[in-house]
C-alpha cells in the first residue's frame with residue numbers, strides 16, 4: 001500500500017466521526033479502529049486490491065481470466081470484452097472481501113472474493129464454479145437495485161449507493177433525536193439485529209446471525225442478556241481471551257461449575273465454519 005492510500009483511509013475515518021469526535025474523542029478513537037468503520041471501503045485501499053496477481057485471476061476449467069487495473073481509488077475490471085468499474089469493496093478484511101462492479105448502469109456482485117484467513121481468492125459465496133458463459137457473467141451476477149441498496153444499508157451509514165460516509169459510523173447507531181444523538185433506546189439486540197439479523201435460514205448458515213441465535217438462549221429469555229454484556233459497541237469482539245468471557249458469564253452464573261472451568265466457550269459457545277473460509281461463534285448459549 002502506498003503512502004497516499006494510507007492517508008486516504010485515515011481521512012475517511014476522521015471524516016466519518018467528525019461531527020462527534022470533538023466532544024466524544026474516546027468513542028471516536030475506539031470506533032475508528034473497528035471493523036464497523038472499515039466494512040465498506042474504496043477498492044484500492046483494500047486487501048483485495050493489494051493481493052491481485054499481475055496475471056489476473058483465472059476461472060477454473062480454462063475459463064475466463066479477469067484483469068484489474070487501478071484508476072484512481074477504483075479498479076477497472078475486464079473479462080473478455082466485458083468491462084466494469086469496482087469503486088467499492090465490502091468487508092473489513094476480518095474474514096472476506098467482496099467487490100461490487102458497476103457496468104452500464106447495473107450493479108454486479110463480483111464473481112471473486114478475497115478470503116483473508118487462507119489469504120486466497122475464491123468464488124463469492126453462492127456463485128457456481130467453472131467457466132462462465134460469457135465475459136459479463138465472469139464479472140459477476142447482476143443484482144437488482146433492492147439487493148445492492150441492502151448491501152449499502154448494512155455496510156455503510158446510507159440506504160443506497162450514494163455513499164458519503166463509508167462504514168457503519170456513529171450516526172448509524174445513534175440517529176439524531178432532535179436535541180442530540182441519543183443512546184440506543186430500543187432493546188439493544190433488536191438494534192444490532194437491523195444488520196446482524198433476527199431472521200435467517202434455518203440451517204447451518206444461521207450461525208452467522210448472532211441475534212437470531214442469542215434470543216434462543218435461556219440467558220436471553222430468562223436473563224435478558226444483551227449484546228453489550230460481552231461486546232463494547234465501540235470496539236471489535238474480544239478474541240482468544242477465555243478470562244474475559246468467563247468473567248462475563250460469572251456476572252450471572254455463580255455455580256461452582258460456572259466459576260471454575262477454564263474456558264466456557266468451546267462447550268457453550270462453540271465455533272464452526274458454515275461455508276468455506278468463514279468461521280462464526282454460536283450465540284445460542286446452551
Ligand code: HEC
Nearest residue numbers: 017018019020021022023024170171174180181182183184
Ligand atoms: C458540542 C459537543 C458534542 C457534540 C458535537 C456531540 N456530543 Fe454527544 N454528548 C455531548 C454531551 C455534553 C453529552 C452528555 C454527556 C453526559 O450525559 O454524560 C453527550 C452525550 C451523548 C450520548 C449519551 C446520551 C445518553 O442518552 O446517555 C451519546 C450516545 C452521544 N452524545 C452521541 C453523540 C454523537 C453520535 C455525536 C455526533 C453525531 C455527538 N454525540 C456529538 C456533547 C456532544
Ligand code: HEC
Nearest residue numbers: 035036039091092094154155168192195227231233236237
Ligand atoms: C449498520 C449495520 C450494523 C449495525 C446496526 C451493527 N452492526 Fe455489527 N457489524 C456490521 C457489519 C457489516 C460487520 C462486519 C464487519 C466486517 O468484518 O466487514 C459487523 C461486525 C460486528 C462485530 C465483529 C467485529 C470484529 O471483531 O470483527 C461485532 C462484535 C459487532 N458487529 C457487534 C455489533 C453490536 C453489538 C451492534 C449493536 C450495538 C452492532 N454490531 C450493530 C454491521 C452492523
Ligand code: HEC
Nearest residue numbers: 090091095096097098109147150151154194195196208278
Ligand atoms: C441485513 C444486513 C446485511 C446485508 C443486506 C448484507 N450484509 Fe454483508 N454482512 C452483514 C453482517 C452483519 C456481516 C458480519 C457477519 C459476521 O461477521 O457475523 C456481514 C459480512 C459480510 C462480508 C464479510 C465476510 C463475511 O461473510 O463475514 C462480506 C464480504 C459481505 N458481508 C458482503 C455483502 C454483500 C456483497 C452484500 C450485498 C449483496 C451484503 N453483504 C449484504 C450484514 C449484511
Ligand code: HEC
Nearest residue numbers: 017020021024027028031036168169170173183184228233
Ligand atoms: C454499532 C453501533 C454503534 C456505533 C457505530 C457507535 N455507537 Fe456509541 N453506543 C452504542 C451503544 C449500543 C451504546 C450504549 C452502550 C451502553 O449503554 O452500555 C453507545 C453509547 C455511546 C455513548 C455513551 C457513553 C458510552 O460510551 O456508553 C457515547 C458518547 C457514544 N456512544 C458515542 C459514539 C460515537 C461518537 C460514535 C462514533 C465515533 C459511536 N458512538 C458509534 C452503539 C454504537
Ligand code: HEC
Nearest residue numbers: 218219222223224225229245248249251252264268285286
Ligand atoms: C445477563 C445474565 C447472563 C449472562 C451474562 C449469561 N447468562 Fe447464562 N443464563 C442466564 C439465565 C437467567 C439462565 C436461565 C437459567 C438460570 O436461571 O440459571 C441462563 C442459562 C444458561 C445455561 C443453561 C441453558 C440451558 O439451555 O439449559 C447455560 C449453559 C448458560 N446460561 C451458560 C452461560 C455462559 C457460558 C455464559 C457466558 C458466555 C452465560 N451463560 C452468560 C443468564 C445469563
Ligand code: HEC
Nearest residue numbers: 189192196210211214226227229230237238239240280281
Ligand atoms: C455471552 C457473551 C456474548 C454475547 C451476549 C454476545 N456475544 Fe458476540 N461474541 C461472543 C464471543 C465469545 C465471540 C467470539 C470471540 C472470539 O472469536 O474469540 C463473539 C463474536 C461475535 C462476532 C464475530 C463473528 C463470530 O460469530 O465469531 C459478532 C459479529 C458478534 N459476536 C456479534 C454479536 C451480537 C450482534 C450480539 C447480540 C445479539 C452478541 N454478539 C452477543 C460473545 C458474546
Ligand code: HEC
Nearest residue numbers: 246249250253255257258259260261262263264265267268
Ligand atoms: C467441558 C465442557 C464444559 C465447560 C468447559 C463448561 N461447561 Fe458449563 N456445562 C457443561 C455441560 C455438559 C452442562 C450440562 C450438564 C451439567 O449441568 O453439568 C453444563 C451446564 C452449565 C450451566 C447450567 C447448569 C448450572 O450448573 O448452572 C451453566 C450456567 C454453565 N454450564 C456455565 C458454564 C460457565 C460459565 C463455564 C465457564 C466458566 C462453563 N459452563 C464451562 C459443559 C461445560
